[in-house]
Every structure is written in structure tokens, then in C-alpha cells.
Amino acid sequence: MLRGLRAGVVVAIGLVLAVTSVGSVAHTARHTPPNPALARFYHQQLTWQSCAAYVELADERARCAWVRVPLDYARPSGQTIEIAISRIPASGKRKGALVFLQGGPGYSGLWLADQARDTEVAQRFDRIGIDPRGIGASRPAVRCVSHAEIDEMRAELPIPNTPTGIAHAEADARDYVDACLAENTPDLLAHIGTREGVQDLDIVRAVLDEEKLTAVGYSYGTFTATMYAERFPDRVRALVLDGAVDPSLPADERMVAQIASFQSTFDAFAVACTRLAVDCPLGDDEARANDVLRHLLSPLLAASAPTLDHRGLSYYDAEQAIIGALYRDANWELLTDALRELRDGRGDLLLKLADWQWERRPDGTYPGHGDAGSAISCVDNRAAADRASRARVDAAYRRAAPFLDDGRATGQAPRDVCAFWPVPATLRAHPVDIKHLPPTVVVSTTGDPATPHAEGIALAKQLNARLLTFSGWQHTVVFDGNVCIDYAVTRYLVDLVLPPPDIVCG
Numbered sequence: 001m002l003r004g005l006r007a008g009v010v011v012a013i014g015l016v017l018a019v020t021s022v023g024s025v026a027h028t029a030r031h032t033p034p035n036p037a038l039a040r041f042y043h044q045q046l047t048w049q050s051c052a053a054y055v056e057l058a059d060e061r062a063r064c065a066w067v068r069v070p071l072d073y074a075r076p077s078g079q080t081i082e083i084a085i086s087r088i089p090a091s092g093k094r095k096g097a098l099v100f101l102q103g104g105p106g107y108s109g110l111w112l113a114d115q116a117r118d119t120e121v122a123q124r125f126d127r128i129g130i131d132p133r134g135i136g137a138s139r140p141a142v143r144c145v146s147h148a149e150i151d152e153m154r155a156e157l158p159i160p161n162t163p164t165g166i167a168h169a170e171a172d173a174r175d176y177v178d179a180c181l182a183e184n185t186p187d188l189l190a191h192i193g194t195r196e197g198v199q200d201l202d203i204v205r206a207v208l209d210e211e212k213l214t215a216v217g218y219s220y221g222t223f224t225a226t227m228y229a230e231r232f233p234d235r236v237r238a239l240v241l242d243g244a245v246d247p248s249l250p251a252d253e254r255m256v257a258q259i260a261s262f263q264s265t266f267d268a269f270a271v272a273c274t275r276l277a278v279d280c281p282l283g284d285d286e287a288r289a290n291d292v293l294r295h296l297l298s299p300l301l302a303a304s305a306p307t308l309d310h311r312g313l314s315y316y317d318a319e320q321a322i323i324g325a326l327y328r329d330a331n332w333e334l335l336t337d338a339l340r341e342l343r344d345g346r347g348d349l350l351l352k353l354a355d356w357q358w359e360r361r362p363d364g365t366y367p368g369h370g371d372a373g374s375a376i377s378c379v380d381n382r383a384a385a386d387r388a389s390r391a392r393v394d395a396a397y398r399r400a401a402p403f404l405d406d407g408r409a410t411g412q413a414p415r416d417v418c419a420f421w422p423v424p425a426t427l428r429a430h431p432v433d434i435k436h437l438p439p440t441v442v443v444s445t446t447g448d449p450a451t452p453h454a455e456g457i458a459l460a461k462q463l464n465a466r467l468l469t470f471s472g473w474q475h476t477v478v479f480d481g482n483v484c485i486d487y488a489v490t491r492y493l494v495d496l497v498l499p500p501p502d503i504v505c506g
Contacts, residue, residue, distance in 0.1 A: 034202075034232075037076040041069055042206045051086055054137040055110040055129075059088045062113060067207055069133070069200045072191050079187065083200050084137035085130050086113040092123030095494065096237075097208045099128040099201070101221030103243070103476075105194070105380070106373025108136030115216070116479045120490050128208065132224075133200055134192045135372045142192060144180040144371040147364055154358070155314050158301060161394070161410040166387070169414035177420045180375065190423035192372070193379035198228040202235065212237035214493065218476045219243040219451055222442075226432060226459065233437045238496060240489055241465070242443040243476040246455040248431035248462070251383040252393045257452055260400035265326045265449035266293075268473055272329075273336050281339040290403045293322075296342055301406060305347035313347025313354075319404060321353035326449050329473035378418040380427050385419035387412065432462050440465040441492050441499065443485065447473035466498045471506040 033042040048063035055064070066082040087097075098121065102109030113129035116122050134142040145153070159165040180189065201224065205213045214237045217225035222241035229236050249257065270289035273280040281296065282289040297318055299305070304312030325335035338349035359367050384390065394413035398405040442465045444456020453469075460467040470477045470485055477485050484505030491497045 041203050044068060044207055046207055054084065055086060057086065057114050058117065062086060062088045067204055069203055071187055073196060073199050081133055082139050083130065083133055084110060085128055085204060086110040088113045088127045090124055090126050095124040096214055097128050097210050098125035098493065099213065099215040101215055101217035101224050103219030103221055104369065104373055105220050105376035106135060106369035108367060110137060121493055124494050130204065132197050134188065136367065140188060141368060142372040142375050143183055143368050144176065147366050150366050151311065154317050155304065155311060158315050160408045161412045166412060166414040173417045174420050176417055177422060181422055186422060189375055192375045193426045194224055194227050195426045197224055198231050201228050202232055214238045216240040216478060220245060223247060229437055230432050230434050233434050236438055238493055239440040240443060240478060241459065242478040243448060243451040244442050244444055244456040244459040245451060246458040248429055250429040251381045256396045256400050258450060259397055261452040262323060262326055262449045263401040263403055265447060265473060266403045268447065269326060269332050272332060277336050279340065281336065281343045293403050294407060296339060305342060307346065307348045307351050309351060313351045317354035318350050320357045321350040324353055324357035327475045374417055378421040379423060379425050381429055382418050382425040385415055387415055390415055434463065437463065439498055441468055443468045443470065443478055445470045445472055445474060445477055448475050450475045468499045469504045471504055
């Protein structure tokens with residue numbers, strides 16, 4: 001059953017109710033719901049409390065609250081759920097609230113209230129993080145499999161795409177879906193997607209007493225922000241979209257484009273390693289780096305590499321570790337050491353990198369973003385579900401990323417988890433054409449492995465946004481310390497002054 005999670009779309013405490021009551025906020029335009037039946041949600045007041053039990057934030061002034069929203073916006077008088085938000089108040093003359101939208105899908109965003117620490121942005125804005133519906137400290141949170149089952153799944157040997165292997169993989173996928181249905185209601189799974197998330201975001205905007213939304217979205221958060229702008233264009237003040245997702249790309253095309261971008265990043269890593277590193281584990285010829293890496297990984301197809309941790313390093317974890325390390329060139333030296341160690345017969349560093357990618361805690365538990373990510377992806381933008389289409393995607397994936405090709409292609413491939421998902425998709429890929437949207441800023445990195453630069457260019461064109469380009473090898477850059485990027489973004493957020501056209505920061 002457990003391989004079902006891996007065959008899906010993941011690449012990647014019970015809470016005490018402390019907030020939400022119908023309040024007496026004045027009925028101004030900023031609190032006007034799109035549907036009068038939603039008034040009690042838009043007018044609720046929040047009770048803020050310590051965040052310590054839910055997220056570690058550096059600022060001692062940080063507080064968390066829970067926002068009540070309808071599970072199904074078509075039935076606002078029905079079941080409700082709670083969205084966790086964090087806030088660090090402005091340290092100076094306050095201009096408003098700045099919402100940070102997390103990557104994923106499926107990842108917690110409470111920690112993002114710590115972004116832009118010790119900056120003019122932190123002086124002028126309350127900084128807000130959000131755990132979207134079904135995720136992290138929001139409740140109920142989506143969970144399908146146990147922590148031990150995730151460990152078990154990660155350790156499994158990969159199955160080749162033979163008829164027997166395909167049947168086994170699809171049985172695993174069905175079992176995973178059954179596990180999700182056993183642990184979560186069909187209504188929750190049906191209403192977990194970005195369609196509902198943007199409506200939640202508008203309620204968050206209102207209960208924060210903001211007339212219009214000011215937000216920074218990272219990676220998948222750019223998709224959330226784009227869908228918000230499409231749904232509520234008159235309620236946008238300023239949007240910074242960093243690591244842009246092109247909403248016009250179907251899921252299959254996006255996956256192939258993404259892995260091709262990882263290949264480009266691996267090629268750059270291989271050049272740096274073979275030319276500059278002492279005893280590079282990829283050899284001394286970058287042209288052969290793909291073959292050398294496959295040679296290093298091929299023994300893991302039959303057995304895990306030994307580690308001090310009793311789990312060992314599986315083929316799947318080695319892949320995930322390499323992908324995770326390619327997110328930033330600052331990790332390349334560590335990846336070199338890890339591959340050198342694997343060449344010498346051990347997998348400890350790669351296992352640590354894989355644990356970091358999975359966010360495995362020291363006690364062996366996981367935050368659950370894999371389950372939530374699968375649930376959201378399956379209702380957001382469902383990939384083609386028939387075997388012939390999956391086979392074409394598998395072939396395209398291998399062509400786009402030979403560094404990850406295990407050499408066992410058969411021309412066939414199993415259907416993935418979304419093919420068996422029990423509820424229909426609620427969104428479809430489409431280009432956006434938003435009338436009367438205020439000027440926005442798209443930030444795109446030339447060597448971003450996870451959200452290719454081409455997607456940033458495409459999104460900026462669709463939104464008629466100002467494109468701010470960073471030349472580098474990393475995924476997202478806003479408030480990461482680059483003076484050029486951060487100055488341009490700060491002037492836009494604070495003063496609504498757009499960056500100059502065609503600016504490139506390095």
C-alpha cells in the first residue's frame with residue numbers, strides 16, 4: 001500500500017479552539033462578503049495566543065489565532081473548519097498586514113511570519129503566516145498514513161514497470177486512496193484545494209481588517225495568489241510572486257518542465273564539481289556526469305546502502321536527497337560530500353538530506369505535508385489518468401532528466417494516485433486574463449530548478465506584471481539577503497513603486 005504515496009504527486013496535535021466567534025466589526029466595504037451567507041465568517045473576531053505549541057518563531061511578540069471558515073462554500077451554513085494563522089506585529093509606523101503564502105502544496109506556512117526580519121518591511125507591516133486548510137496547525141489536518149508507514153515506504157525497493165510491477169504499483173495506489181478515505185471524510189478531500197484556499201484567504205484578509213490584500217507568494221504560493229487575483233481582483237493592493245507557477249500548464253507538462261529544469265541545475269552542479277572539487281565523485285568530465293551518477297545509484301536498485309541509522313539509504317531516498325540538494329547552490333558542496341560517501345559505500349549524508357526533504361523530525365515523526373500535498377494536487381490540476389498517457393509522461397520525464405533515469409524503461413507506466421482519487425478535480429489549467437488588476441511583481445530566478453524561469457516569464461505576461469529577474473541557482477530569493485532584489489521588493493510593498501523594467505539582479 002505504501003508505495004501509493006510515492007506513485008502519486010508528491011515530489012515532494014489536536015488543537016484547542018482558541019478563536020473564532022461572531023464579532024461586532026463594523027460592516028464596511030472591506031468586510032463585505034461575496035455572498036451574504038458568509039457574513040458571520042467575515043465579521044468574526046480573533047483571539048490571539050502564544051504560537052509556541054505550533055511553530056517556533058524568533059520574535060517573542062509572535063501570536064497565533066484560528067479563523068473559522070466553511071468547509072464547503074456552497075453550503076456556508078454547514079460544517080466549518082479552522083485555519084491557523086500567525087502574526088508578528090509591525091515594529092514601527094504600521095502600514096498594514098503582509099501575508100506570506102507558502103510553497104507546496106501541502107506545506108505549513110506559519111513559520112513565514114519570520115520572513116523579512118529586521119527590515120523596513122518588518123517595521124511597516126504585520127507579518128502573517130498561514131497554514132492552509134487541512135495542513136499543519138489548521139484542523140482537521142489531512143493525514144493518510146502513519147509515521148512508521150512513511151519510513152517503510154521510503155525504504156522500499158523500486159519496482160520496474162513490467163506488467164507485474166505496474167499491477168503492484170496500482171494496487172498500492174488504490175490502497176493509499178483507501179487509507180486517505182479511512183482517515184479523512186470525502187467532504188474534506190473534496191474541498192481541500194486551491195479553489196477553497198483563495199476564498200479562505202479573503203476571509204483572512206477581512207478578519208485582519210485589511211481593505212485589500214498585500215501578499216508575497218513563494219512557489220506554489222504564487223499559484224494561490226494568482227487564483228486569488230483572478231477571483232478577487234478588486235481586493236488586491238500588492239502581490240509579489242516569487243518562484244512563479246504558470247497556471248496555463250497542465251500538470252503533466254509542468255512536471256516534465258520542472259524535471260528538465262532540475263537536469264539543467266544538475267548539469268551546472270556537475271560542471272562545478274568536475275572542474276573545481278577535489279576528488280569529485282562524478283569524475284573529471286562533466287559530459288559523463290549523468291552516467292557516473294547512474295552508476296553510483298544503480299546498486300540501490302537491489303539493496304539499500306548502509307548507514308549508522310538502522311534504516312539504510314534506499315534508491316528513492318537517494319533520488320530525493322539529490323533533488324533536495326539542488327534547490328540551492330549553497331548545498332552543492334554538501335551534495336559533493338554525500339555522493340563521495342556513497343561512492344565509498346555509505347549513505348549517511350544522503351539519508352540526512354532525504355530526511356531534511358521529508359522534514360522528518362528527530363523522533364521519527366513527519367508533519368504530514370505529503371498526504372495534504374497529494375490531496376490538494378489531485379483536486380487542483382489532475383494529470384492524465386490512463387496508462388497510455390502515463391507511459392508517454394514517463395518517457396518524456398526520462399528524456400528530460402537523464403541524470404535520474406534508472407535505465408529500466410519498458411515503454412509502460414502505472415496510473416498514479418490521482419487516477420483513483422475519490423472526488424473530482426475542482427480546477428483546470430488555464431491562462432489568466434484579469435481585468436483591472438493593480439500592478440504586480442513577478443520574481444523569477446534564471447537557474448531555479450523547481451519553478452523554471454520560463455514560467456516566471458509566462459506568468460508576468462499573463463498578469464501584465466513587472467518581471468524582476470535574479471541570476472542564480474536557487475529556488476526563490478525574496479528576503480533571502482540579496483540587496484538588489486530586496487530593495488526593489490520593499491519599495492513596491494511599502495510605496496507601490498514598481499522596479500525598473502528588465503532589471504536583473506545577481
